Amino acid sequence: MSTNKNSYNKIINNWITARNNTFINKPIIDFADHVNSEGIILDIGCGTGIPIAKYLSDRNFSIxxxxxxxxxxxxxxxxxIKNTVFYxxxxxxxxxxxxxxxxxxxxxxxxxxxEQQEEIYGKVYHLLAPGGYFLFTHGKEEDEHIDNMFGEQFYYSCLSKDFVLDLMKEIGFETLFSIENFIEEKDQRDWIVLARKK
Structure with missing residues (x-):
């Protein structure tokens, strides 16, 4: 969305400072452990490439x-960052x-x-190789709102957890883990899912 695009452009310096001081969460390590060694990975909303693309690159994936x-x-x-292309x-x-x-x-x-949330999962399924893995963070409840970060406005939305799980199963995903209220050090996520394309 253009609101988010413009806002991220405006907060770039704050973002660099914040992301350069973050660590790799355990579910990301688990995801990397599952993916074929030296496989290719798509990072949706990659930001500056730090720390996630850099971590995956260090593990010899192509990103x-x-x-x-x-x-x-x-x-x-x-x-x-080696083995990366950014668009x-x-x-x-x-x-x-x-x-x-x-x-x-x-x-x-x-x-x-x-209105496009439902489209995500079919498109991801199409982009994945057979047996490929999909890791994502998500809200638990259906929602749509505007919030502030570093003084700029950002748009957020999501579908309900149960709806997403049913939709993914229908498309052909197998859920490997579904973690609610994830906390690691000071990091918190409402919901984290690792799924596999059958």
């Missing part, structure tokens, strides 16, 4: 990162001839328009 924010992608490219792209516009061994959407799906 394609997409983000709507031009400033985020400029910064990501400037990091010169300014809306997820719904993104196409690839490659099928990905893993797709990660860490703190990004909740920025998508509510």
């Amino acid at each position: 394609t990162g997409i983000d709507e924010s031009t400033k985020m992608i400029e910064t990501a490219k400037s990091q010169r 300014v792209s809306d997820f719904f516009d993104f196409e690839s001839d490659e099928k990905f061994d893993g797709i990660i959407a860490w703190d990004s799906l909740f920025h998508f328009p509510k």
Whole structure:
């Protein structure tokens, strides 16, 4: 959404400072442990590439990162992280001839328009290789709201947890873990899911 794109462009310096001081959460490590060694991973809403794309690169994966924010992608490219390519792209516009061994959407799906939330899972399924893994964070309750971060407004939305789980099962995903109220050090997420394309 253009609101989020413009806001992320405006907060880039605060974002760099914040992300450069974060750690890799355990579910991301678990995701990397599942994906084929040296596989290819799509990072939806990759931001500056720090710390997630950098971590996955250090584990010898090849990463394609997409983000709507031009400033985020400029910064990501400037990091010169090995085995990475970064594109300014809306997820719904993104196409690839490659099928990905893993797709990660860490703190990004909740920025998508509510009317397009249902489309996410079919598109991810299409982009994944058979047996590929999908890790994402999400809210538990159906919601749509505007919130502030670093003094700028951001749009958020999500569908209910049960609806998403039913939808994914219908599409052909197998859920490997579903963690509610995840807390690690000072980090908190409402819901984290790791699923596999059958």
